């Protein structure tokens with residue numbers, strides 16, 4: 001069913017009247033420093049936003065014991081108490097005419113890094129040059145605001161979706177995806193999913209994404225005073241030797257014949273990041289222990305399980321090197337154990353969103369094979385649900401001075417509102 005021109009006009013006019021409210025809502029969310037373990041205020045804010053839409057929010061806990069057997073589950077980093085996801089469902093009050101839709105977004109953000117390098121404090125949202133700056137502004141609180149405002153715009157236009165609409169605010173997109181998995185399993189399967197994740201700095205629709213495995217290597221050396229340095233094993237140097245092995249692996253995994261067709265033309269799609277290092281006790285002591293945290297990309301056609309086996313082999317080989325003699329090496333997998341996936345670019349939801357985006361923004365959403373991942377994989381891999389993953393123009397996500405373009409957020413809101421209305425069908429609000 002297509003959207004009649006009167007409804008279309010009314011919806012777009014309603015989105016316009018919500019523009020300031022969208023910005024204020026985004027500011028409130030950015031003020032919540034929702035890093036891992038600190039998501040509660042942002043989740044409470046989402047519950048209030050859903051209530052404001054006339055919906056009854058409900059909490060969905062992550063219970064590892066219930067998810068552990070699922071192929072999409074990742075080993076947790078920290079406990080889940082006090083961090084329950086928030087979902088809300090609009091039930092079509094009269095006859096169900098259209099198709100159901102899930103609107104999904106993650107509230108967690110990555111750490112701000114060196115706060116002193118930010119032009120304005122990371123959790124004090126500031127607008128400069130038409131962009132809103134703050135950690136999480138682009139990835140992906142603007143996208144969440146867009147889908148909430150899209151739903152609200154239908155209401156303001158005197159309409160409501162004529163099919164079920166789910167809204168899911170989840171945790172741990174940035175480290176495990178377990179929040180998304182729990183919510184997906186707690187709700188009925190929807191006919192399609194929209195995830196307004198930011199693109200690569202230009203209008204884009206995610207066409208594929210790599211998988212990711214997180215590995216942690218702890219090296220315990222033999223302590224000694226530096227004057228007897230030869231007697232000890234330097235745990236930090238040993239950890240660096242192990243990390244070097246991963247750089248060789250990265251080069252191998254990016255060889256042209258290993259790159260899947262969906263990633264052709266992408267420079268260096270498989271990335272290995274040495275993300276954290278801790279260790280050592282004293283400048284004049286040979287360090288006893290060092291721990292490194294690695295993020296290993298997984299190419300389409302490969303699996304997280306195979307990458308895990310590769311990592312086990314690499315670490316075992318490194319541990320046998322002569323210079324590591326006397327050291328103990330322990331390997332743990334905590335966080336992402338995520339398979340790569342491709343998204344169906346021919347799916348009706350993708351085509352519909354593209355058509356509306358082109359009409360409201362005057363630009364095409366380009367196919368985007370992503371070298372990072374989203375929660376979209378759960379729906380695509382384990383539920384066979386089509387996913388349209390596209391979002392506002394965001395810059396420096398995971399970096400310093402993250403920002404989102406406000407006009408671009410507005411275009412995404414308009415696109416989601418029209419897509420929602422056409423996908424679900426609309427009826428006069430009762």
Ligand SMILES: [Zn+2]
Nearest residue numbers: 139140173197
């Ligand atoms: Zn994200």
